[in-house]
Amino acid sequence: MLFGRDAELALITEFMQGGSASSSPVLLFSGEPGVGKTALLDAASEIAEQAGRTAVRTTALEYEADLTFGALNQLIHPLLGALPALDEIHRHAIAVISGLELGPPPTQLIAGAALLALTTEVARTMPLLIVIDDVPWLDLASGMALAYLARRLRGTTVLLLVAARSELENLFVRSGFDAHILSPIDDASADSLLVSRFPALSANVRRRIRDEALGNPLALLDLPAALEGEPGPLHETLPLTERLTELYARRLGDLPAGTRELLLFVVLAGAETSMAIDDCIPTPEGRADLPPAERAGILRLNPRTGRREFRHPLIRSAVFELSTSEERRHAHALLARAFADDPQRRAWHLGQSASIPDEEIAGLLEAVSGDLLHAGNSTRATAAMLRAAELSPAPEDRARRVARAAYLGSLVTGELQSSPELLVGTQQNRTGAASIAAATAAAYHLLNGEGDAASAQRLLIAALTAHPGPLDPADEATMEALQTLVFVCFYAGRAEFWVDARRQFARVSTVVPETLALLDDAFGDPARADASVISRLEAALDSLQFTSDPVRITRIATAGAYLDRVGRARDALWRVVDDGRRGGAVTKEIEALLLLANDDYFSGDWDELERATTDGLRLCDELGYVLTSAPGRFMRGLVDAARGRDAAADSAAEQLLIWAAPRRLYTLAAYASHIRCMLQLPHGRFESAYRHAASISPAGTLEPFLGHAVWVVFELVEAATRSGRRAEAAAHVEAAMDAGLGELSSRLHLLVGAASALTDSRHWRERFEDALATPGSERWMFDRARVELVYGEQLRRSHSPADARVHLSSALDTFRDLRAAPWTDRALRELRAAGGTETDADALTPQEAAVARLAATGLTNKQIAGRLYLSPRTVSTHLSRIFPKLGIMSRAALRDALERDADLRH
Known part of the structure; x- marks a missing residue:
């Protein structure tokens, strides 16, 4: 299976149907080494045979370039059965070329004519495809005969398929044939290839390989093999296999010694990512060593940036692979001096130049690791910490730094699977900060594995307690342990966990x-x-x-x-x-x-949610971050429930429960209950909805240290009132209002206000209106539509059908925009019960009418948003509904459409 080559395979299939006077009998593919030319020729041979063509093939070899007719000899052997049908001069020429008869080699003209006679004779009984790989290495005699043949094939049933390296001279191009450039495959195809051939690769390793290979299939296939047995985070330059090294070894080996030394210096300086290559050359005289690298095609000038750069990232790896460790240490030492004014770079290069443990350099690298992490360069931060550990003379310092590297790998760079291997080396030195850092990494690994929340908490608290005295807020390892403890407590969802954690927070010596x-x-x-x-x-x-x-x-x-x-x-x-x-x-x-x-x-924005969760959950599955995936499965389950994908939503809830139960992760159980509550509400199954909501936070309470209780206040009150539990609903509203939830955000103000309206038999209209008037509540589309739906239902039951239709129509519009099918059905049922029809939903709501009137005056979305206290995004959403309702396509038609609408209503 060829990944990313659909266009080329289609071109080959079309080419196989040639042979007419108008079609070219020659198809030439050109591309860089390893781009997949040979694989494409293999596929073409199969396509030819399936199409009823005879395929013959020769591959030119560099070491046979001086062998006269060597490539042609290989090509014609399968065709010698047609030899007796040729005239004597052509038969003898072919016999000499193939070694069947003795004699001087034929002249170029006779050899070409004989080859044409032989191939056309073979093609009398079956169309013929001649395949030639690595054309630049053809011996001169074979090349001239094949070029002669190519120029005389038009109108025959003989086709010539050729592949050549783009950087080498090509006699078919010189003969006037156009080359089809074989580009590298795209990122999606590269990912598919890696997943197909190397399913065990983690996502970040696969991504790094893809970025380094730049779509070169040979590199994509060989780099994973080179990484076998490479522990820990990836280095700046990936190791190459022998095949990949050979691709570039010749070019690099032919360069002057000064140029090779300069290229190593450039690679180790990290040029192309932070500076121009020219800027990192140690002396002005050194620039004289650059032109040979440009002439060899190793460096090129980027016309867009004006900078020199490596033609392919793997050349950087080849420069590194072909250097000795002593050469690399020497270059790093020079770089450390060159970057004397840049502490990060100086420390990095000092670390790479050191050959024996050195605490001063290790300390510098440890500090640099922290700086790199805060600057967003987490991969290099991990590498710096590991190098600091390697250079640590004291076992306790080494253990502490290895543990910190394991933490960074688990919690930051995605190397969860390598953490246990790194942590093994810290077990003999479980003291002080080493123990804290090791416990942090181990706790995180435990939560994503078979461990339970209590075990992870005990591990962290034991490590912290073993550290006597106040906790230093400047100690990064200790603060990371406390923050990890927060997440253990969160997923555990139990107040006693937080009480224990806060005892540790209280130990911080100054400000937390x-x-x-x-x-x-x-x-x-x-x-x-x-x-x-x-x-x-x-x-x-x-x-x-x-x-x-x-x-x-x-x-x-x-x-x-x-x-x-x-x-x-x-x-x-x-x-x-x-x-x-x-x-x-x-x-x-x-x-x-x-x-x-x-x-x-x-x-x-549920479509964007589905894209984000698809990417996030895929990475979680690939890297083994099961617990980290839980919020994504929860959010996806809520959307599945709202869009009527009941089986998917229920499956998400079940998966969360299966993971949560043995590990006693109550927050995940709350996620599952929330999803199942939302499965029941649009269908009017309020008894079941209430049980699920109350299992998160019982009516009348907001469970302390369970943040999820904040998210189900309205759901619980709606289900309680509609299932005959008015006392429970009132108690829950009182708890929410006593806590001041409505003051925490505009969304919570909207929902707490609506919940209070459901339990207030006298002033419910005013409370609903106040809730819907919450500034900024339009941003919360789904929640606002649910409030309008419940308000419309109350109005209908209170014999105010006209008012009910306004809110029910608005809710229906939003549910349709969200493609929330069960909620759309519920709103539509209520609208019909209020005497309305689906066409009522086509009328402008009061807010839509206000937006339309302002837009008709020429105001921008931002200006309208300011006038109506909405967000520009909400204005855009309203306009997307207004245009189809008024039957127009643009703002320019708004004024006339509004006038027509007003006339119709009068």
Whole structure:
């Protein structure tokens, strides 16, 4: 199976149907070494045989380039059965070329004519395909005879299929035949090839290979083999197999010694990623060594940037592979001096130049690792920490640094599977910070494996307790252990876990770091957050525009999840996703995707949610991050439930429960109950919906330290009132109002207000109207539509059908936009019961009418949003509904359409 070659295979199939006077009898593929020319010729031979053609083939060999007629001899042997039918001069020429008769080699003219006579004779009984691989290595005599043949095949049933390396001279191109350039395969095809041939590769390794190979199939197939037995994170240059090294060894070997030395210097300096190649040359005189590399096709000038760059990333690896360890250490030592004013680069190169343990260099690398992580370069941060461990003279320092590298691999770069191997080396030195760092990595691995929440918590608290005295907020390993403890407590979903964790937080000697404090206050127990927590959270979210640290970005965004603030971190989260896709913090890429899905659910961008969760869950499956996948499965399950995919939603809930039960992860059980509650509500199965909602947080309580209780207040109250439990519903509303939930976000204000309306028999209209008037509530499309639906139902039952139809029509519009089929059906049933029809939904709602009138005056979406206290996105959504309702295609037609609509109504 050839990946990414559909266009070329179609071209070959069309070519096989040639032979007419108008079609070319020659198809020439040209491309770089390893791009798949030979594989394409193999496929072409099969296509030819299936089409009833005889296929004969020769492959030119460089070491036979001086052998007269060597390639032609190989080609004509399968055709010698037609020899007796040729005239004597052509028969003798072919017999001499094939070694059947003695005699001087025929002249070029006779050889070409004889080859033409032989192939056309063979083609009398069956069409013929001649396949030639590696044309530039053809011996001159064979090449001239084949070029003669190619120019005289038009109108025959003989076809010539040729492959040549693009960087070498090609006699068929010189003869006037156009080359079809065989481009590298695209990223999707490269991924499919790697998954097909190497299914065990982790996603980040596969992505790194894909990025280095640049679509070269040979590199895609050989690089995984070169990585076998390579533990830990990937290095800056990937190891090459012998085949790949040979592709570039000749070119590099022919270069002057000074040029090879300069290229190694350039590779180790990390040029092309942070500086121009010219800028990292140590001396002006050194630039004189660059032209030979350009002439050899190793370097090229990028016309867009004006910079020199390697023609292919694998040349960098070949330069590295073909150098000695001593040459590399010498180059790194020079680079350390060259980067004396750049602490990060200096430390990195000192570390690579060292040949014996050195605590000073190890300490520098450890500090650089932290800087790199905060700058967003998590892969290199892990590599720096591992090198620091290797250079550590003291066993306890080595153990601590290896444990830290294991933590970075598990929680940041996606190397979950390699963590146990790294941690084995720390077991003999379980003291101090080494124990804390090791426990952090092990706890995370435990949660994603067969361990339970209690075991992970005990592991962390034991490591922290073994460290006497106050906890230093500047100690990164200790603070990471505390933040990991937050997530253990979150997934456990039990108050006693948080009580134990807060005892550890209280040990911090001075102020608890901001991220940890926000995770504790805003994420751990959002129902008890106050205005000061909201203020601190929003300031932290605003500060994310100034950082590239993927850990900080995802954790601050997580702190805002239950308080509906993830949207404020979208730009920063997308930066984390982009970094992960470039091979950076893959684990944080997963978390960022699922956080974006969280915001997509509540803002109604469900198609984007499905894309984000598909990518995130695929990475989780490939890397083994089962627990990390839980929020994504939950969000996807909610959308499946809302869109009527009941079996998929129920399956998601079941998977969450199966994982949660033996590990006692109550938050995952809450996820499952929430999904199943949402499966029941649109169908009016309120008794069952109530049981699921109350299993998360019993009526009248907001379970402490269970953030999920905040998300099901409206669901529980609606199910309670509609199943005859008005006392329970009232108690729950009272608990929500006492906690001040409505003050935490516009979405919660909308829902708590609507919940209070359901339990207020006297002022329910005013309470619903107040809830729907919440500034910014239009952003929460699905929740607002559900409130309008419930309000419309109440109005209908209170004999206000006209008012009911307004809200039911608005809800119906939104449910249709979201493709929420069960909710659409429920709204439509209620609309019909209120005396309306589907056509009522085509009338403009009051808010749509207001948007339309302002848009007709020429205001932009942003200006309209400011006038009506909406978001520009909500204005855009309204306009997308308004245009089809009015039967128009653009804003320019709004004024006339509104006038016609008004005339019809009068």
